[in-house]
Amino acid sequence: MTTPRALTLLAFYLVVFLVLAKSGYSRAEExxxxxxxxxxxxxxxxxxxxxxxxxxxxxxAPKGGTIRIAAMGTFxxxxxxxxxxxxxxxxxxxxxxxxxxxxxxxxxxxxxxxxxxxxxxxxxxxxxxxxxxxxxxxxxxxxxxxxxxxxxxxxxxxxxxxxxxxxxxxxxxxxxxxxxxxxxxxxxxxxxxxxxxxxxxxxxxxxKDRGFNADLLEPPVVSGAYKIKRFAAGRFIEYERIKNYWAENHPANVGRNNFDIVRYDYYRDSNVILEALNSGQLDWHIEGYPRYWLEGYSKSALKTGKLIKGTWKNHNPQTSSLVLNSRRAPFNDIRVREAVAVLLDVDWVVANLLSNMMVRAKSFFDGSELAATGLPEGKELELLSKWKGDLPQRIFTDIWPPAGSMARREKLKYAISLFKEAGFQLEQGVMKTPSGKPFSFEILLGDPSNERLLQTQVRRFAEAGITMTIKTAESARYLKSIRALDFDAILHSFRHTPSPGIEQRSFWSSANLNEEGTLNLAGVNIPAIDEITEAIPASKSWAELVTKIKAMDRILLWHFQAIPMIYNPSWQIAYSNRVSPPDNLPRYSVERTTWFATEPTKLDDSVKQ
Missing domain, CATH: 3.40.190.10 (Periplasmic binding protein-like II)
Known part of the structure; x- marks a missing residue:
């Protein structure tokens, strides 16, 4: 026989179950x-x-149409x-x-x-x-x-x-x-x-019967909303929306995956991409170069509305940094790395080449509350104090970047003094390494458009008697060099999520330090960083995560193995009037899958290189 008390308890647990279910959770208490x-x-x-x-x-959003996007390099x-x-x-x-x-x-x-x-x-x-x-x-x-x-x-x-x-x-x-x-x-x-x-x-x-790492140019069976329709290796690739895709009407896909065809055309030069946008051969492009954004787009195309420029705030903490391969001499010496950081004239680049549309980065997490600023205090200071004897003491006393308030000439003198401390000698205008050889290093690039940003730095390093050269490699060769850790320095963008996690271990941990394909490009090998990157995924609150990220950021900054240069606080997107964004983009992505076609697009397989 069911008692009134039992019925009351049953009703209570039923209400609890319904409340939890409504909030997205149901719990089996036992x-x-x-x-x-x-x-x-x-x-x-x-x-x-x-x-x-x-x-x-x-x-x-209407379904159908085509969007054409530029890609650099080959595949x-x-x-x-x-x-x-x-x-x-x-x-x-x-x-x-x-x-x-x-x-x-x-x-x-x-x-x-x-x-x-x-x-x-x-x-x-x-x-x-x-x-x-x-x-x-x-x-x-x-x-x-x-x-x-x-x-x-x-x-x-x-x-x-x-x-x-x-x-x-x-x-x-x-x-x-x-x-x-x-x-x-x-x-x-x-x-x-x-x-x-x-x-x-x-x-x-x-x-199961194919080599996973063999050269694969056979369109695979897939699980997503699109499949490869056709391609020409190194020229273009088209994806077609799968008809009757099983999850097309799932709430997470409503208003997404709108284009019938998504096409990437491959180019070798950003100037040609700009021409293709102006002539209507492309429909969508994130512009990373302020000079193009301000001056490069066709005034007539913009005036008639055939081409549209839109700007959306980027809420992701992302920086473009100069990464020094500290596995190699002389970048295995912290004094040499700091001297390089002091010589870099990033402020001039931002003001004169980037038209102040990008911002001088002073953190790997600039543009967010995760960035280390000022001097450490509170919980962050408490965490850093755990390794105080093993860390550069300026972490606790100075604000990064070093020599930040010095004039240009003073920075040059300070950098030369750091080289001398490391055993270098400036002889007849040539900086000699401790072994007596002229000091030279190469910056390897994968995008020729970045050459312009660094050419002025060649002159700056020459003032200190250093030969800095710039080499741009074709995309596949560049990737091969990066995987093999075969470089002196590279320009690299660290793309952090709004909630950094275990990927920080891949970026900075000493695990797999010298293994081919590691994402620890700089060769970071710091016990404190190893401990923090292991602890980040265990953070129980946002405040705890912020504390750990700030401490990690500060330690990395003062070791100079990667030197933050610039970050872009906004997405600048040029797009044709044949496509349109929804009324609001999400906070953490431009999510192109939510865009849609406003009119049909005629495809052309001829791609200018």
């Missing part, structure tokens, strides 16, 4: 298991389980996840990941490929329930075995990035046809369920 439609690193997902679409899309593979070759642009369109990111939130991911996310309260594992409607582009169903295969192939044959990304995963197992379980080595990495959500879904039946 087992402590949480089921959700989305996961967020800090706080709860902004959208409830019954959301209709992402807020930044135009839900009734020789359709495998963007391997360790070899130069992958074609746009491949992100072809493969779904387990979870789909909402770019209007700092770090929240929603299920599309995944119907339900299952987690224990102690963060010791995560399970994903694959949507039973999910199919690959050849019509075969997506199963948990495909997820296991995807994980294992990336761990065994993928690029070093993927191997480091998932090093905290103990095992993966398909527990049923549509449930895959990931168990963790420890529960300290709170970000790990989200990281696993970035796993691309690859079809085992297509990949």
């Amino acid at each position: 087992s402590g298991i949480i089921f959700s439609h989305a996961i967020s690193l800090h706080g709860k997902p902004a959208l409830p389980p019954d959301y209709k679409h992402f807020k930044h899309v135009k839900p009734d 020789d593979t359709f495998n963007v996840y391997g360790s070899q070759g130069k992958a074609a642009y746009g491949l992100y369109l072809t493969n779904s990941s387990l979870l789909t990111r909402n770019w209007d939130e700092p770090l929240t991911k929603y299920g599309v490929m995944v119907e339900k996310i299952e987690q224990p309260a102690d963060n010791s594992w995560v399970a994903f329930h694959i949507n039973p409607k999910a199919v690959f582009s050849d019509g075969k169903p997506v199963t948990a075995k495909d997820i296991v295969f995807s994980f294992n192939i990336l761990q065994s044959e993928g690029s070093l990035f993927w191997q480091q990304f998932y090093q905290d995963v103990e095992a993966v197992k398909a527990t049923s046809e549509h449930r895959v379980l990931f168990t963790f080595k420890h529960n300290r990495n709170r970000e790990l369920p989200l990281l696993i959500g970035q796993l691309p879904v690859l079809p085992e039946h297509w990949w």
Whole structure:
């Protein structure tokens, strides 16, 4: 017999269940298991389980048309996840990941490929329930075995990035046809369920008999909304929207994936890209060069509305930095690296070559609250004090950059004094290394447009008796040199997310320091950085994360292995009147998948080089 007390308790638990379900969670109290439609690193997902679409899309955006985009260089593979070759642009369109990111939130991911996310309260594992409607582009169903295969192939044959990304995963197992379980080595990495959500879904039946790192120019079977339609190696590649794509009407895809055709045309010169935009051969381009933005676009095309320029604030902390390969002498000497940082006349470049449209970067996280500013204090000072005896003491007493208030001539004298401290000698206008050889180094570039930014620095270093040369390599050769760590210095953009996490370990940790394909390009080998990058994913609050990132930022700055130069606080996008953005772009991306066509576009296979 059911007692009134039992009925009251039953009603109470039913109300609790409904409240949790409405907020996106349901909890089995006895087992402590949480089921959700989305996961967020800090706080709860902004959208409830019954959301209709992402807020930044135009839900009734028309489907159809073509968008033509410029790409630099060339390509020789359709495998963007391997360790070899130069992958074609746009491949992100072809493969779904387990979870789909909402770019209007700092770090929240929603299920599309995944119907339900299952987690224990102690963060010791995560399970994903694959949507039973999910199919690959050849019509075969997506199963948990495909997820296991995807994980294992990336761990065994993928690029070093993927191997480091998932090093905290103990095992993966398909527990049923549509449930895959990931168990963790420890529960300290709170970000790990989200990281696993970035796993691309690859079809085992297509990949298992093919060499994962072989040259691949065979259009693969894919899991995303687009597939490769046609291509000419090194000239263009077209992606076509899959008709009757199984997840086309999922709330996360409403107002997205609007173009029937997404086409990338390859160019070798940014001047030719500008000509193509002005003549109507391209539809969309992020402009990175203020000179082009201010003076390069056709006045008649802008006046008639055939070409439109739009500016949107960039909320991502991203910097372009000069990376010194500290594995090589003399950049293994901190005094030499600081001297290089002092000699760089970035302020002149920003004012005279970039028209002050970009900003002098003084942090790897400039433009956000993550940037280290002033002197360390509070929790950050407390954290840094743990390694005080092992760190440059100016971290605690000086504000970066060094010699910031000095005049140009004074900076030159200060840099020369640093070289002398390191055993260099200035003889008859030539800076000699401790071994007596003239000091010269090369900056390797992958984009010829950056040559102009650095040519003035050649003269500046010549004033100190140093020969700085600039070499621009074709994109595939550049990538090969970077993977092999075969460079003195490079200009590199560190693209951090609004909520930095385990990828910081790839950028800065000494693990895999000298392994080919490492993302630790500068050769950072600092115990304090190793500890912080390990601790970042375990942050339990946003405030704790900010403290760790600021401390890491400050340590990196004062070791001068990478020198922040500039960051762009806005996205400058030139686009034709044949395409249109939604009313609002998300905070953390220009998300081209939300744009749509306003009129048909005639395709032309002739691409000017």
